[in-house]
Amino acid sequence: MNKLSSFLVIMLIFVSAQLQAQNNVSEKVHHVVMQLNTADTAAWSSVLGNIKNFQKIWPGKVEVEVVVHGKALNFLVASKSHLVEDIETLSKKGVQFSACENTMNKYGITKAMLLSSAKTVPSGVVELILKQEAGWGYLKAGL
Numbered sequence: 001m002n003k004l005s006s007f008l009v010i011m012l013i014f015v016s017a018q019l020q021a022q023n024n025v026s027e028k029v030h031h032v033v034m035q036l037n038t039a040d041t042a043a044w045s046s047v048l049g050n051i052k053n054f055q056k057i058w059p060g061k062v063e064v065e066v067v068v069h070g071k072a073l074n075f076l077v078a079s080k081s082h083l084v085e086d087i088e089t090l091s092k093k094g095v096q097f098s099a100c101e102n103t104m105n106k107y108g109i110t111k112a113m114l115l116s117s118a119k120t121v122p123s124g125v126v127e128l129i130l131k132q133e134a135g136w137g138y139l140k141a142g143l
Contacts, residue, residue, distance in 0.1 A: 030054070030062045033131035036141045037070035037124070041082065043142030044075050048086050050139065051095055065131065069100035069124030072141075073107060076118045084115060091117035100124030 032054060036047055047066060054062045074080040076099045081087065087097060098121045099114055111120060121127040132138050 028061065030058050031131070031134075031136040032062065032064050032139060033128060033136045034064065034066045034139045034141055035124075035128055036066055036068045036072040036075060038142035039071040039074070040142050044072070044081075044083060047141045048083060048090065050141075051090055055093065063094065065096040065098055065127075065136075066141075067098050067100070067121065067124045067127050067131075068118075069103045073099060073103050073109060076114050077109060078113060078115050081115070087115055088117055091115075098124070098127060100127075 034047055034050070036044065051064050051066070054064060068076050075083065076087070076097055078084060091097060096119055097115070097117065098119045099109075101120050101122050103124065104110070104120065114120070128138065
């Protein structure tokens with residue numbers, strides 16, 4: 001009887017530890033940084049679709065930053081983007097859209113020309129590396 005009691009206690013501890021581990025996984029907040037540097041508007045739409053899917057799979061448990069640089073900069077230029085409403089809606093849900101200041105300077109884009117919800121970072125590629133060094137998952141949009 002003593003061995004059976006010990007066995008049951010050990011099993012109870014094991015099952016409890018497994019349940020706790022599963023709870024910790026479901027409580028995890030995922031961090032995803034996405035690189036967007038293409039003029040391909042299909043890739044722009046795909047980025048937004050991916051973000052919506054993250055939010056559907058991990059509701060309230062995902063933090064996303066889209067780093068926009070190079071030929072994708074028009075994605076965040078208010079007068080040139082065809083996705084303004086979607087971007088603004090996702091921004092209100094906590095998604096950060098960051099424009100590269102190096103690219104802005106290259107193309108003569110000012111902060112005033114960007115969507116009101118867009119943030120800027122000094123260098124898009126540096127921002128991507130910093131996020132990856134901080135443990136964020138990385139996803140490149142387009143080709």
